[in-house]
Amino acid sequence: MLFNSIDFAVFLPIVFILYWFVFSKSLKYQNLLVVAASYVFYGWWDWRFLGLIVFSTVLDFFIGRGLEKVQSELNRKLLLYTSIAVNLGFLGVFKYYDFFVSNFISAFSFFGFDISAGSLNIILPVGISFYTFQTLSYSIDVYRGKLKHTDDFFAFSAFVCFFPQLVAGPIERATNLLPQFLKDRKFSYEQASEGMRQILWGFFKKVVIADNCAIYVNQIFDQSGSLSGSTLLMGAVLFAFQIYCDFSGYSDIAIGTSRLFGIKLKQNFAYPYFSRNIGEFWRRWHISLSTWFRDYLYIPLGGSKGGAWNRVRNVFIIFLVSGLWHGASWNFIIWGGLNALYFLPLMLAKKNRTHLNIVAEGMVFPTFKEVLSIGGTFFITVIAWVFFRADTVGDSIQYLNGIFSLSLFTTPDFFTPKVFMLYTYLLILLFVVIEWLQRDKKFALSIGHLKRPVRWMVYTVVIYVIITFGQFSESEFIYFQF
Secondary structure (H helix, E strand, O other), rough: OOOOHHHHHHHHHHHHHHHHHOOOOHHHHHHHHHHHHHHHHHHHHHHHHHHHHHHHHHHHHHHHHHHHHHOHHHOOOOOHHHHHHHHHHHHHHHHHHHHHHHHHHHHHHHHHOOOOOOOOOOOOOOOHHHHHHHHHHHHHHHHHOOOOOOOOOHHHHHHHHHHOOOOOOOOHHHHHHHHHHHHOOOOOHHHHHHHHHHHHHHHHHHHHHHHHHHHHHHHHHHHHOOOOHHHHHHHHHHHHHHHHHHHHHHHHHHHHHHHHOOOOOOOOOOOOHHOOOOOHHHHHHOHHHHHHHHHHHOOOOOOOOOHHHHHHHHHHHHHHHHHHOOOOOOHHHHHHHHHHHHHHHHHHHOOOOOOOOEEEOOOOOHHHHHHHHHHHHHHHHHHHHHHOOOHHHHOOOOOHHHHOOOHHHHOOOOOOOOOOHHHHHHHHHHHHHHHHHHOOOOOOOOOOOOOOOHHHHHHHHHHHHHHOOOOOOOOOOHHOOO
């Protein structure tokens, strides 16, 4: 079920009413409702894959219990490795089997060996990369002693399949989300109001910015071989805004919806395009995934400790795995490797932890130096996004060759209807200005501190812009494919 669909517009109020007005006196039944609603939400896409979620839930629930009851360290490790192997095994089969098989065949063909192996050609279950990492966090944290196991199966099931963030995150930790399903929840008007504001801003990002950008991004990438370098650069920049507003828009809607049910999810984006270097960008982009890899892969590998070689190795591992997490394609692996190359000079110079504060904090305008650093970071990010968006590595290289040609210094093409493309540029400019002015807030429409008439005037304007300029084709969110 899509957030930007009529189905969800009917589904959400029904679940909300049942949650607060029918089952509010029983925590058990409230959690059971969350599980049932989440299965309906997910099964709306394809009910056949509900079995995977149920199996992962049952497996990690009992493994969590076993990890605290078993005394032998060897047996505890066997339980943990079982959880990791089964969860990553499912992910590997559904997401990566065909990719590795095709590359295995190509490698042998290169050396003159003709081998054959069948591909599965199976559908990738929506959200499998997200809920797999979420359940793994529970098993690993129980094993590490950071979290007590739970005997409440319904609460644990709700943690695994909570519908607002089930298919595209944020990837929640068991230490944050699970305890919220183990205690009574009271309705808070202030929290619900803040949630509605975040939902509204998420819809603005998705249907006004991302989906309008998508119209021109698709045209430019589809015709990239015949377009000027300036037009190709424009397409890459538009894609940068498309993917940011599409994904962060989903996160805003997910976090806002969760607030309606008294659940607090962690922030997933923190104005990443205002970053002053690539290290800051990765602290602000898809925060739930970046911190997951940091805590469960990078630090166990040694992190930034040890010699230069170990640090370089760990950086490449974390970025290459991150690229592979996004998809079974060399494009994503190269995208991850390119970001590793961006990051290495900062790490080796021990400057990757600079800029922990908000840019131009306390000021309206940034300094000239900050403008240059923000612009430079945004530019190299845009270049990397080409590998993320193009269909193949060859297409990516051809696209970049087109950008870095003499035609880069020509006037970019405008696609018909030109007036709507102009509107898109103006809306992006308005969006950037609003985000800049609100960069010290959790999200840009966090205006609960303003007087009621001012708030309602803002709501009216945002709703008017959504209705007037929004695309309502119920397009999927980009990260559904991951």
